[in-house]
Amino acid sequence: MRVTTAETRKATRTISGAQAVVRVLEEAGVEWIFGHPGGASLPLYDALYDAPRIRHVLCRHEQVAAHAATGYARASGRFGVCTATSGPGATNLVTGLADAMMDSAAVLAITGQVVRANIGTDAFQEADVTSITTPITKHNALVMDPHALVRTLREAIYLCQSGRPGPVLVDVPRDVFQTQIPEELLDEPFEPRRRPVTKGHPARIAEAAEAISQSRRPILYVGGGAQGASEPLGRLARRCRIPVTVTLMGKGAFDETDPLCLGMLGMHGTAYANYAINAADLVIAVGARFDDRVTGRLKDFCPHARFIHIDIDPSEIGKNKPAHVPIVGDAREVLEALEPLVQPPDVDAWWKQIEEWRTRYPLRWKPGPLLKPQEAIEGIYRLTRGEALVVTDVGQHQMWAAQYYKCRRPRTFLSSGGLGAMGFGFPAAMGAQFARPDALVVAIVGDGGFQMTMQDLITAVEWKLPLKIYVINNGSLGMVRQWQELFYNQRYSAVQLRNPDFARIAEAFGAVGIRVERSEDLEPALQRSLEVTDRPVVVDLIVDPEENCYPMIPSGQSVKEMILGE
Amino acid sequence: MSNALPTPHVRSERRVLSVLVDNVPGVLLRVVALFRRRGINIHSLAVSVTEDPAVSRITMTVECPAALAESVVKQVRRVVEVRRVRDVTDAPRTERELALVKVNAPAGVRSEILEAAQVFRARPIDLTEKTVTLEVTGSPEKIDAFLNLVARHGVREVARTGSVVLLRGSATT
Numbered sequence: 001m002r003v004t005t006a007e008t009r010k011a012t013r014t015i016s017g018a019q020a021v022v023r024v025l026e027e028a029g030v031e032w033i034f035g036h037p038g039g040a041s042l043p044l045y046d047a048l049y050d051a052p053r054i055r056h057v058l059c060r061h062e063q064v065a066a067h068a069a070t071g072y073a074r075a076s077g078r079f080g081v082c083t084a085t086s087g088p089g090a091t092n093l094v095t096g097l098a099d100a101m102m103d104s105a106a107v108l109a110i111t112g113q114v115v116r117a118n119i120g121t122d123a124f125q126e127a128d129v130t131s132i133t134t135p136i137t138k139h140n141a142l143v144m145d146p147h148a149l150v151r152t153l154r155e156a157i158y159l160c161q162s163g164r165p166g167p168v169l170v171d172v173p174r175d176v177f178q179t180q181i182p183e184e185l186l187d188e189p190f191e192p193r194r195r196p197v198t199k200g201h202p203a204r205i206a207e208a209a210e211a212i213s214q215s216r217r218p219i220l221y222v223g224g225g226a227q228g229a230s231e232p233l234g235r236l237a238r239r240c241r242i243p244v245t246v247t248l249m250g251k252g253a254f255d256e257t258d259p260l261c262l263g264m265l266g267m268h269g270t271a272y273a274n275y276a277i278n279a280a281d282l283v284i285a286v287g288a289r290f291d292d293r294v295t296g297r298l299k300d301f302c303p304h305a306r307f308i309h310i311d312i313d314p315s316e317i318g319k320n321k322p323a324h325v326p327i328v329g330d331a332r333e334v335l336e337a338l339e340p341l342v343q344p345p346d347v348d349a350w351w352k353q354i355e356e357w358r359t360r361y362p363l364r365w366k367p368g369p370l371l372k373p374q375e376a377i378e379g380i381y382r383l384t385r386g387e388a389l390v391v392t393d394v395g396q397h398q399m400w401a402a403q404y405y406k407c408r409r410p411r412t413f414l415s416s417g418g419l420g421a422m423g424f425g426f427p428a429a430m431g432a433q434f435a436r437p438d439a440l441v442v443a444i445v446g447d448g449g450f451q452m453t454m455q456d457l458i459t460a461v462e463w464k465l466p467l468k469i470y471v472i473n474n475g476s477l478g479m480v481r482q483w484q485e486l487f488y489n490q491r492y493s494a495v496q497l498r499n500p501d502f503a504r505i506a507e508a509f510g511a512v513g514i515r516v517e518r519s520e521d522l523e524p525a526l527q528r529s530l531e532v533t534d535r536p537v538v539v540d541l542i543v544d545p546e547e548n549c550y551p552m553i554p555s556g557q558s559v560k561e562m563i564l565g566e
Numbered sequence: 567m568s569n570a571l572p573t574p575h576v577r578s579e580r581r582v583l584s585v586l587v588d589n590v591p592g593v594l595l596r597v598v599a600l601f602r603r604r605g606i607n608i609h610s611l612a613v614s615v616t617e618d619p620a621v622s623r624i625t626m627t628v629e630c631p632a633a634l635a636e637s638v639v640k641q642v643r644r645v646v647e648v649r650r651v652r653d654v655t656d657a658p659r660t661e662r663e664l665a666l667v668k669v670n671a672p673a674g675v676r677s678e679i680l681e682a683a684q685v686f687r688a689r690p691i692d693l694t695e696k697t698v699t700l701e702v703t704g705s706p707e708k709i710d711a712f713l714n715l716v717a718r719h720g721v722r723e724v725a726r727t728g729s730v731v732l733l734r735g736s737a738t739t
Contacts, residue, residue: 134599141592
């Protein structure tokens with residue numbers, strides 16, 4: 001009886017576009033939206049007023065909203081949502097979207113647009129956002145037909161997570177938000193245009209198993225695409241004793257404290273990981289894309305190796321290095337099928353060689369009169385017992401964090417890898433904390449990058465996020481300074497930073513601020529920071545400004561040109 | 567810093583691509599942007615709706631090394647509205663282009679031009695005291711040859727559609 005009445009009513013009922021957006025988001029399980037309102041998105045915010053299940057985090061800059069959505073997505077494995085108004089709001093999202101694109105983060109961006117009649121007339125706060133974001137989104141759409149709004153948004157939610165994840169932007173004119181549409185549009189089932197191939201081709205998988213079984217010097221090269229494939233990856237590596245090297249994006253997909261793990265490879269990777277991969281006869285690339293920061297000069301990368309390349313994105317296979325065994329598919333599904341087929345190869349001699357490299361060329365730093373950045377990161381690692389969810393910014397500290405903070409679990413190391421966007425660290429850490437409220441979330445940032453987005457400390461204070469923000473403060477744009485020292489004759493151009501007192505800034509925002517200038521103050525300060533549970537803590541760690549990040553393979557060179565450092 | 571420009575010793579060649587896409591705004595921009603990003607010049611581009619009004623066909627000819635074309639084709643395949651992409655350069659195909667050619671044609675040479683046009687099955691479609699406009703259809707090479715032939719009379723203007731291509735026989739793209 002009641003059902004019938006409800007249904008009859010439903011057939012004639014209408015809701016606004018904005019209400020439909022909120023309903024679709026609720027259905028998809030969205031709990032948090034990171035954003036900043038404005039004229040064109042007013043109707044959306046009005047609809048959010050009636051949506052108690054969705055909470056909105058008011059970020060003070062849309063770039064922060066986009067990075068926070070990315071941090072949320074990458075820490076949780078779900079998708080993150082950000083929103084901005086038309087024009088300047090949307091253009092402020094650009095850096096965050098480009099970062100999410102490069103690092104394959106599932107981000108949904110909803111932007112307001114000027115009313116349809118004004119599009120293309122240089123109206124107030126108008127920008128051609130779908131054109132601007134075309135190369136930096138997986139997909140985008142401008143919704144001109146209110147009846148297409150629900151379908152477009154559902155497709156966006158599907159696309160940002162499916163296959164190789166990435167940002168999808170939906171641009172909605174204000175009057176489309178305001179148009180009344182039939183509520184029954186919400187009942188239309190959504191069918192994606194097509195689905196990605198997730199199961200690897202059995203013949204290729206058999207070929208790969210054979211290649212691994214026959215190899216003598218195999219190595220697993222693990223990228224961000226393996227974050228969901230830890231279990232089969234771990235089984236394959238452990239049963240066959242295959243050494244594992246991880247990229248910046250792959251950190252955490254395999255336990256770095258396991259002796260099988262050689263740590264990160266590439267420009268600032270461990271010497272032994274780089275020696276090993278370049279001596280390998282078989283490279284098993286899992287969800288990795290042969291980025292130039294990993295390979296250096298392509299023609300000299302792994303000169304003796306055959307490549308098995310497992311990736312869900314067919315356009316990555318063979319892009320930079322030809323794959324001998326290409327496998328298109330989801331890393332987890334492919335490895336689950338592959339692992340049981342592999343006969344453990346004979347790797348005794350290989351491990352002897354690797355152990356020799358590991359002993360001879362360990363990661364190292366020398367203590368000095370000043371606090372060393374590596375010392376600070378080792379301290380953070382020790383005091384957080386290696387249990388933290390670490391988010392970094394971009395620069396020297398990022399590489400030191402990657403080298404010295406060993407990750408054990410997937411989705412516990414977030415960094416702007418592909419885009420290398422300074423300003424990413426702190427906002428992404430906020431997003432990660434919303435995704436995992438009980439996790440110990442640590443942002444390791446530089447003094448340069450932190451200043452790009454630190455205005456949002458107030459947001460973290462407002463939400464009582466117990467974030468630990470460790471500023472590795474060397475008073476300069478350290479990585480640029482390092483390159484000027486090594487490759488530009490020590491002509492230091494625009495790298496010196498006159499910094500504010502970060503601890504006092506933190507206090508002004510209502511966070512806890514601590515300043516550390518000497519090695520002996522490090523542990524007590526870190527300890528104090530870990531005791532704060534109701535607000536963010538900023539620990540300003542004044543470190544040796546001369547310290548460089550080593551080992552280093554200079555840009556465009558090979559392992560032969562690796563600089564090991566003092 | 568390394569950059570992705572094609573290495574000079576790799577020979578560029580003409581590649582012909584056939585792309586089937588959803589007939590919606592913005593797809594062309596997405597497809598073309600992927601070529602622009604790699605610095606590939608698009609020689610010709612023809613876009614039109616197909617037998618299915620929901621689908622458009624983009625036919626493009628580009629000049630670049632074959633491996634680079636292959637890499638970009640894979641990226642084109644990622645575009646959500648792209649249904650099919652095929653590099654048909656090496657496939658048996660029928661290929662046609664249409665050109666409108668406005669040639670100087672004063673009374674003295676007009677018949678000579680029209681005679682040449684007949685050989686190329688070019689049709690006069692407009693005539694003034696000073697010029698004749700011809701419509702010529704064929705492979706791009708044939709159109710090039712015709713343009714060369716009439717060049718000495720002075721070609722005032724040319725508009726070419728760019729190639730359109732279908733596979734030979736019963737095969738479809």
